[in-house]
Amino acid sequence: MMSAYASMSRRSFLAGSAAAGSLVLMHPFSAKASVNQAHLRIMETTDLHVHVFPYDYYADKPNDTMGLARTASIIDAIRAEATNSILVDNGDFLQGNPMGDYIAYERGMREGDIHPVIKGMNTLGYDCSTLGNHEFNYGLDFMFKVLAGANFPFVCANLTKGQLAASGRGDDLFLKPYVILDRMVKDGDGAEHPIRVGLIGFVPPQIMNWDSKHLTGKAMTRDIVRAAEAWVPQMREEGADIVVALSHSGIGPAQYEENLENASLLLAGVEGIDAIVTGHSHLDFPGPKFEGLEGVDNARGTIAGKPAVMGGFWGSHLGLIDLLLERDGQSWVVVNATSEARPIFKRVERQTEPLVESKAEVEEAVREDHEATLKYVRTAVGKTSAPLHSYFALVADDPSVQIVSQAQTWYITDMLKDGEYRDLPVLSAAAPFKAGGRGGPDYYTDVPAGDVAIKNVADLYLYPNTVQAVLVTGADLKEWLEMSAGIFNLVEPGKSDQPLLDPSFPSYNFDVIDGVTYRIDLSQPPKYSSKGELLNADSNRIVDLQFNGAAVDPAQKFIVATNNYRGGGGGNFPGIGPDKVIFAAPDTNRDVIVRYIVEQGTINPSADANWTFKPLADTSVLFETGPKGAEFASSVEGVSIEPAGEGQEGFALYRITL
Structure with missing residues (x-):
């Protein structure tokens, strides 16, 4: 079991790789590791949704808040902060913007084609990825054509072709449930040692409802937690020193229910899992939206006591988990950890400012597809x-x-x-x-x-x-x-002026x-x-x-x-x-x-x-919307809307008198 993790702020290290070419500062674990101690950094992208370019195809204009090309530009510097690192993707990369639809519905995938999002990912040296629910939106055949173009493996432990076997593991998985990477790591003295890092992936069971037309009669899913309980012991038996879960699932409740969509908190509690990368919810963890949740320590970046991260969406953040490992005989154990979701942009008043530039290699790999998408959407x-x-x-x-x-x-x-x-x-x-x-x-x-x-x-x-x-x-x-x-x-x-909208309720x-x-x-x-x-x-x-x-x-x-x-x-x-x-x-x-x-x-x-x-007499409510809504406020039917000042994070505040 892990020891308690020291609370360590990473704010002083943000500037070290906030932009390409800036001074690189070593993470404290790399700087202070002793003999038989090693620093391992896990870097995560999640919920890319085909956003390779920093471009909003819906608005048909550049956008500094998105794009794997932007996230990629800090990966080299972030790798340099750590003595040892791996890069993973947590799923939902295949659908979500017009480029994805253009490839799926207009151009198609011919034999030997490489999907643009995979082209971009192939330039960056990913070690592994799991599947998200949106990978299934275009059907299984299309998905597997896309996966075939990747130069890194995909894992998913809870997607099967058939019924559950007596072991609970399933008799015929579509993908390997996990991979074990055999690597060498440098300790604090510069000596190299072997380490075996296990990576296991999970997808929400709800894909069977959301994409039933593609999956009914062809696939099955099993509960995320139960699948982990079946496979993680086998990973340990095969010699995995460290097990990292790639969970395309939100952090979710602390109480178990079968087939939860957001099961990452419970998954983190499975014995044998050392760290967990999460996603699906389009949030960044650690972050303010997770304050006060049961089983979640936002300050320490842990869920169920394990280090965890959620790296935003559309490439908005790079998720980082840093593990300080100690060699215990012939194996490794985690003795300390930090986590951070590092952004690619910041908001200044109502404007966004990029913290990074695009990595040219990623954009060039996808430029032809980008230009074809622009023609398509126009x-x-x-x-x-x-x-x-x-x-x-x-x-x-x-x-x-x-x-x-x-x-x-x-x-x-x-x-x-x-x-x-x-x-x-x-x-x-x-x-x-x-x-x-x-x-x-x-x-x-x-x-x-x-x-x-x-x-x-x-x-x-x-x-x-x-x-x-x-x-x-x-x-x-x-x-x-x-x-x-x-x-x-x-x-x-x-x-007067009561808040109207519940921010936790999705539009x-x-x-x-x-x-x-x-x-x-x-x-x-x-x-x-x-x-x-x-x-x-x-x-x-x-x-x-x-x-x-x-x-x-x-x-x-x-x-x-x-x-x-x-x-x-x-x-x-x-x-x-x-x-x-x-x-x-x-x-x-x-x-x-x-x-x-x-x-x-x-x-x-x-x-x-x-x-x-x-109508409610003498009653008014407040809500936020985009500042560009001002030109339409007076023409809204059925309700009287008036400006009420500035909202938070660039929004405009409005009042409705009921």
Whole structure:
């Protein structure tokens, strides 16, 4: 077992490699290691989502907050701070921006092709990677063609082709569950010693729901923790001195439940694991968002007592775990550790400033693919009569959500027009994907009136989800909306300037259902938590729920157009899951939006204010949005919005009088 780790600040070492060519300062473990002690640095990228260039293809402009080319530029200097190091990726590298879609849907992968994100990674000397959930978005065949181009191994211990074997390990894994690297490390005296570093990988079991069309009948997953308990002892038996878990899973709860999506805290508690790199949640750990969580020591950078790191997303940070190892006979043990998520940019007032420049070798490896992607995203498909923006998508009916719903309704109505459900009303559920939050004050959809290009459609709908239709009752519909209304804080009537939004509630779970009208009573507490747990059974935030001007009957049946994530149970919405799906389309939501715009020629995305807040006398609330939203504030339907000063980290503050 590890000894307690000394708390050691790394702030004084940030400047050592903040930019290429700067003075390199050795990490204290390298500087102070004694005979039979060695410093091993684990460097992590995670959730790259095909962001190789520091370029936002949706906005069609450079962006200093992203890009493996930027992260790469500090890797050499960070390696130089340490006597011994390894570099790993934690998954979700294959999907997430238009370059990923261009390769998957337009260019394809021919025999011998190397995917652009793999081209970039191949220049950097990765030692290993695991899979994330988004690796499966384009199907297994495509994924394995991509993996074949990498000059480093991939591991995943909880993805199998068949049933669980009696050992609990599975009888036929798609990938090796782990690799053991045989390396030489230098100790504090300069002497070299052999070390065996084991790397084991994990993916969220929820891929079986999220990508069921690609995986049903072809793959299975097992619980992350149980898979670790089965494989880690074998790694030790095979001589692994140190075991590092590559967990594409958030840090999550301290109490075990089977098949948790965010299981890294429990995984860290598995005996035999020495350190853990995490991801999936698009956060940086250690960091302020993890203060006070059970089992998490944010100051020491540990979870369940083990050193851990989460390196942001899109290349925003490089995750670092530094281990001080001591040779105990013929093996090594961890005697001290630090962790850090080192950023590639900083915010100064409302502006971002790069801390690094791009590594030319990475950009050159991918330049041809980058140029082809730019041509792809700039192709016009139609026009819009009004701006498409999401600056107020969390507080009022919104044009960027409206157009998605219009397209989904159009498509599902046509798909079901001749079948058994042809006489049922078709509604549509859509959520804002780009609504600030972790993405920052510029992370909003903003398409001016005029031409609509593919890049704009990708901006409206970030993910290559496929369209699904679910059959629900009026009662199901109300609970669906009650879950969505959990994004709002409880508001006390008669009180001014109360915070409106719960920052822990993801915007992609704020479904607006078009085709019905309703109001949200903020004086009622949330009925469900952001994870779908029942909090207040008697609460009724959704009031005046009507269809065609009449109250919705709880027994009335509706078709709701949505996506495969929600239809598959994503977000844990009450009563919504695979058993409610009556149509699974072969088309992506993006493709449907493109077809709708092409057919319409010119679209009218004006929001119809089908949902509003219930009035509360002498009551006001505050919320943040991007500063560019100022030009649209006065035109928002159904709610009165006024400026209220500056928010935090570059956001603008606004007030709604209820």
